[in-house]
Amino acid sequence: MERVVLAFENENTSRKVRALLEGAGLARGLICRTAAEVRLLLGQQQIPTVVCGYKLPDATAEELFFDLPAGRTMVLVAPENLLSLCGRSDGLVTLSTPLSRSVLLEGVERALGLAQSVRLSVRPAGEEELIRRAKEWLMEQRGMDEGQAHRLLQQRSMICGRKLAETARLLLEREAGLALYG
Numbered sequence: 001m002e003r004v005v006l007a008f009e010n011e012n013t014s015r016k017v018r019a020l021l022e023g024a025g026l027a028r029g030l031i032c033r034t035a036a037e038v039r040l041l042l043g044q045q046q047i048p049t050v051v052c053g054y055k056l057p058d059a060t061a062e063e064l065f066f067d068l069p070a071g072r073t074m075v076l077v078a079p080e081n082l083l084s085l086c087g088r089s090d091g092l093v094t095l096s097t098p099l100s101r102s103v104l105l106e107g108v109e110r111a112l113g114l115a116q117s118v119r120l121s122v123r124p125a126g127e128e129e130l131i132r133r134a135k136e137w138l139m140e141q142r143g144m145d146e147g148q149a150h151r152l153l154q155q156r157s158m159i160c161g162r163k164l165a166e167t168a169r170l171l172l173e174r175e176a177g178l179a180l181y182g
Contacts, residue, residue, distance in 0.1 A: 007031075061078070065089065093110050131165055
């Protein structure tokens with residue numbers, strides 16, 4: 001079961017949301033009372049999502065959202081008039097109160113899915129560069145378009161059981177004769 005941070009001005013609300021998420025088997029909730037506690041916890045642990053109200057004792061949810069580490073998402077639960085003050089951003093799921101159990105569960109599930117897709121899609125810059133160079137070499141040497149070059153790298157990766165970046169590095173070293181380190 002995934003973990004989420006719960007941060008509401010009223011600790012009773014946090015407890016109710018935690019009971020609902022855990023009862024549904026969706027996520028285990030860790031309760032924080034302030035934005036500072038949320039920042040500290042997210043800095044220490046790989047927790048993908050924060051579920052919170054609009055205002056915390058030391059910050060608004062909007063301020064907290066922009067302090068979240070990369071790849072983290074937020075479910076903001078607030079009245080419609082407060083949600084309209086927030087801009088639309090990737091990684092921000094807004095839910096208007098009052099809300100039903102199913103709407104809350106769907107919103108948290110959507111935010112967890114967004115966080116998962118971001119984690120899977122983020123590659124270190126060095127790996128992206130290796131893949132780009134390997135595709136360029138394949139396009140030049142074998143007359144492929146970018147899609148064909150990418151598919152060839154993927155196929156080789158799957159056959160050999162290697163990460164795409166490792167396959168790209170080996171291709172550049174062995175076939176292109178480039179000496180790469182790292």
